[in-house]
Amino acid sequence: MMPARGRRPFFGDVRFLIGVALVVVSVVGVWMLVSSSRSTTPVLQATRTVLPGESISAAELQVVEVGLGSTAEAYLAPQTLEPGAVATRTLVEGELVPLSAVGAADDMRSTTVVVSSTAVPADVVPGTVVELWHAPPREDGRAFDEPRILVADAVVAAVAEEEGMLTGERTKVELVVDRADVADVLAAITGGDAISLVPTGARS
Template sequence: MTPSRARRAVLGDVRFLIGIVLVIASVAGVWLLVSSSRQTAPVLQATRTVVPGEAIDSGDFQVVDVGLGALADSYLAPQDLEPGSIAVRTLTKGELVPASAVGDASRVRTTTVVVTSTAIPAGVQAGTAVELWHAPLGEDGRTFDEPRVLVADAVVATVAEAEGMLSQSSTDVELVIDRADVADVLAAISGGSAISVIPSGAGS
């Protein structure tokens, strides 16, 4: 066998071996992908809507087995829920609970206030993101100035009553707001402002 033919034979063998390695790697990758997709992990799922700052415990969740693959560590497992935990953002009913959505009380920068709104649109309920608008009482004590946004990002905790779209009766609404907004809200209430709760985006 001439040297050139020997080199071609060696190169052919190397390419053949590389081809086999690539096929094996491809098959192994597909097998691992299919295998991981079939694996499930127990995570917590909210059984009710939970608002920011609200204390939570195991009674607020159910355990479900879900195939999350590499994302499993991003969600809260039953054993990860510690006593004294609170929600740091709204958790809607049926939502799988991200680990980042639960923390301890030291992370809470919100509180709740109760306002009396003259108009509650239908569909506003616990967990709804809303804007708080107010119309300051005029100098004559009988009329109101033009409405303006008081709190741009509040969350409804509870609604005392809802009698349909744009009901004329007053409704007490408990809102979750940033502590920095508390003074302005209390000042508006004590100053006699007409207050309205509007779903976020509806007033723009």
Template sequence: MVSESRSSRRPAWADLRFLVGIVLVVASVGGVWIVVSAARQTQPMYVAARAIVPGEPVDAADLAVVEVTLGAASDAYLHADQLEEGLVATRTVAAGELVPADALVSDESAQSTTVVVRSAVDVPGSVVAGSTVELWAAPRLDQSRYDTPRILVADATVVGVTRDESPLAGGTAAVELVIPRADVAAALAAIADGAALSVVPAAPGQR
């Protein structure tokens, strides 16, 4: 009887629980393989080839393509096949930094533009491309007198600085600035009226 009972038992592979266990193991191994494969996948993305500041037109010459692994976060950055014509920057992107997808907009929707001003006083050496600065203006009263300086543009970004080192220039510099479009009229009026303009670094809280 004992021998007959043993021979009538079902083999282990026929047991439902055994089969379920095999399925779970296979699924687990497959899931790990998928995760590892996805983690190894790279995508071509754009990085800034140089410092890009708000208001600047941006095209392929300003960018470089790199292969990176970002996973789900890739949607937040500009893919190598997403560059369009007529784009301008809305924020500063440092050289070598991945370009955020919302950092470039069409020029029609840009809220800033560039102007060039000549500073009446020396521009600090810390003011370089990408710096956040204030533009101050002292209205001209007559040929030799100026009114009290006031802030003309509270939040401008430097595109470039051309310093005049000649003795007669007195340390003045031409500064290309990105300013809000709402401030353009006041800036151009100050330039046309001969106001004394000064570019100074913004307070730390504004950077």
């Protein structure tokens, strides 16, 4: 007569079941991760540099399929582009368009002004963020006061050399500025202030 086998301890069975459950969870997690990495979402990408206040339409955008996962909702999708939408900041060519960079034209607090300067650095191009400095003329008309900041964060919209022999190699620069700064900028222009642009090293 063979001796009866002892029953397996209950604690051993529980550890076995826990081990099986951990393996299943691990396999499911890997499968979900691989599935997520393979899924893509159609979002809009800028095909050229778009400046603040410029319209955003099919002419400036293209649809691309990218794997953004849970962050996809933060970007502009083809079906969410509203007619009359404008950029609220500079969109660099090739950039995926965030929803935060798109708004309605009626909500824009910026506009453009044109200034003329003889001191425009070569690296000032459309999209560059600059400080706008000015120096008012002194009463004798022979010199200027100490320069001071007029606008701390203007965005360059366009740069063009002025034509004519009497321009002194001046450069016209179209700037995107807050509407609250327009009066001060126009006063500096009409007052004959010396105007200079200083790049901040940033892009809008």
